[in-house]
Amino acid sequence: MVLKNSTPPLTPNSQTQTVKKNKSKRLAKFGGIFIIILASIILGLLPIRTPQIVSSNASLDMFSAERALTHLEVIAKEPHPTGSVANFQVRNYLISELQKLGLEPEIQKKYVVSNFFPNHSGTIENIMVRIPGSDNSKAIMIAAHYDSVRTSPGAADDGAAIAAMLEMTRAxxxxxxxxxxxxxxxxxxxxxxxxGAQAFATEHPWAEDVGLVLNFEARGNQGPSVMFETTDQNGWIIKEFLEAAPQPLAYSLLYNVYKLMPNYTDLTVFREGEAAGLNFAFGMGLDSYHSPIDTHENLDLGSLQHHGEYMLNLTKHFGHLDLNEIKQEDRIYFNAIGWKMVHYPQSWALWLMIGGVLLFIGTLCHGIYKKRMNLTEIITGFLFTLLTIAAIFGIVTLLWKVLESIVSEEQYVRIITELQIGIYYLIALLLLTAFVTFFLVRWGSRFFTKENISIATMFLWIIITIVISLYLPGGSYLFIWPLIFSLIGINLALFMRADAWEWISVLFAIPGFVLFTPIFYIIFHMMTLHIAGILLTISALVLTLIFPVFCSPIKYSKRNS
Structure with missing residues (x-):
């Protein structure tokens, strides 16, 4: 007997068609997910670019990298370390060019013993110009060094900033x-x-008149100029900087991390003298740093243009402001999309952290109430997440140690310093990280559902957010915003069908990919693949935001049937 409304059995052909249809749906789904993630990464990379180069025929009130290049060709003709004949020739050229602009440069000649580097000393000759304003509050100072190391012509470090200073002054x-x-x-x-900075800060009477220092440096010969350091109580400076800079690139995380590192620039001297300031540098093309290839021919003119536009626009802006009382509460700041910046008081980090914790607790209660989460699987998922991240760190570190041992020292240096070589190794490691993570989560999903692994990963993000907010508040934005968005996504997903979970997790992971991508890319350039294990661990952490995508749909459906 056949029931009236029964479903007829599937024929072999219909079964095949159903399998093909399901396979097509899965491929389409993963294709769409891949496109969303790729688009997020591209959005994150948008600010990591230089402005358009302005030609020598442009309006005279504009900064032109091509015009500045004519100065750089002379400044970086050959290595010119302090005390050398070449350095003396560069000094004379700079004095001559300043005089052509109708200025009266002064020379500060002084024998100095370094307060920062033991057994370092020498006789320096600083070049200084003071251009009176119409109603001075305090002076704004543009600083850069004109000496190079003995092994390099110093086109980027720091000839580009000196050439930019001349062109900026003319404009x-x-x-x-x-x-x-x-x-x-x-x-x-x-x-x-x-x-030189020490001599000026401790010996010259103008030092007491400085209200704001803008210092310019380089650690490579390519890429955008990043505002990577400020002085303490930077709230007012940051707000004004973001208002004035046409293409700002800055992350408070970099500033917080830089303070912990044993690195020094001239701003270090001025900062210790309690002057307020901003520090700028471009740092891609690391193979040129302090090397013979740091020539004007190899310099990225976009980097020079970015330096110069900062100088001109910030000088014009701060040059009309009262610089007497400018210290305010530190701010958290970062590029959101492109050159659009987000900034808010650093004290908000604590309140955002508390809000994140409360949202996490509310999401957990929501999942338990819906009977979609349980503590046993959440604990299992949390431990699994830690093991996955640890596995990525261990695998990548081991592979990189093997690579380092089998290639020559010269080959290894090229891999970590030359972008056109290192980028392929980076892509390979990223793909390896994605595949290992995928298969580990796929295997592990027999022990937990998508809901439980999602909230488990958020618990890890909560822990990191609390630690960072308390001890490195400038970097808190990097964790709190992906956390908040992902928790919102989980709450929405709890109202939807199980098969919608992947889309929700990916869509609400977009802020995480957008925010982490530029930081990852900058660290890759600044620190190189020498820290491959740490770099790929960061990428593994970001992938935890989309763990539900990696879970097995078969295991998931069986556990919730």
Whole structure:
């Protein structure tokens, strides 16, 4: 007997069609997910670019990298370390060019013993110009060093900043008079112990008149100029910087981390003298750093243009502001999409952290109430997440140690310093991380559902957010916003069908990919693949935001049938 409304049995052909249809749906789904993730990464990379190069025929009130390049061709003709004949020739050229602009440069000649580097000393000759303003509050000072190391012509480090200073000054004269005095400080002896900056800060009477320092450096010969360091109580400076800079690139995380590192620039000297300031540098093309290939021919003109546009726009902006009382509460700041910046007081980090914790607790209660989460599987998922991240770190670290042992020292240096080589190794490691993570989560999903692994990964993010918010608040944005968005996504997913979970997790993971991508890319350039294990561990952490995508749909459906 056949029931009236019964479903007829599937024929072999219909079964095949159903399998093909399901396979097509899965492929389409994963294709869509891949496109979303790729688009998020591209959005994250948008700010990591230089502005358009301005030609030598442009309006005279604009900064032109091509015009600045004519100065750089002379400055970086050959290595010119402190005390050398070549350095003396560069000094004379800079004095001559400043005089052509109608200025009266002064020389500060001094024997200095470094306060920062033991046994480093020398006789330096700083070049200084003071341009009076119409109604001075305190002076704004542009600083860069004109000496190079003995092994390099120093086109990027730091000839580009010196050439930009000359072109900026020329353009500024066309733009009109500032209210505040402008001091141009071209220091000598930076490469042998920050000697010129120390001499100016401790010996020259102008140092007491400085209200704000803008220092320019380089650690490579390519890429955008990043505002990577500020001084303490930077709230007012950051707000004004973001208002004035046409293409700002800055992350408070970098500033917090930089303070923990044993690195020094001329701003270090001024900062210890309690001057307020901003520090800028471009750092891609690391193979050129302090090397013979740091020539004007190899310099990215976009980097020079970015330096110069910062100088001109910030000088014009701060040159008309009262610089007497400028210290305010530190701010958290970061590029959101492209050159659009988000910033807010650092004290918000604590409140956002508390809000994240409460949202996590509410989401957990929501999942338990819906009978979609249980503590046993959450604990299992949390431990599994830790083991997955640890596995990625161990595998990548081991593979990189093997690679380091089987290639020559020269080959290894090229891999970590030359982008055109290192990028392929980075892509391979990222793919390895994605595949290992996929298969581990696929296997592990027999022990937990998508809901439980999602909330388990959020528990890890909660722990990291609490630690970072308390001890490295400038970097808290990198964790709190992906956490909040993902928790919102989980709550929405709890109202939907189980098969919608993958889309929700990916869509609400977009902020995580957007925020982490530029930081990952900058660390890759600055620190190189020498820290491959740490870099790929960061990528594994971001992948935890989309763990539900990796879970087995078969196991999931059986556990919830």
């Amino acid at each position: 500024l004269q066309v733009s009109g008079e500032l209210k505040n005095d402008l001091i141009l400080l071209m220091t000598d002896g930076e490469e042998i112990g920050l000697l």
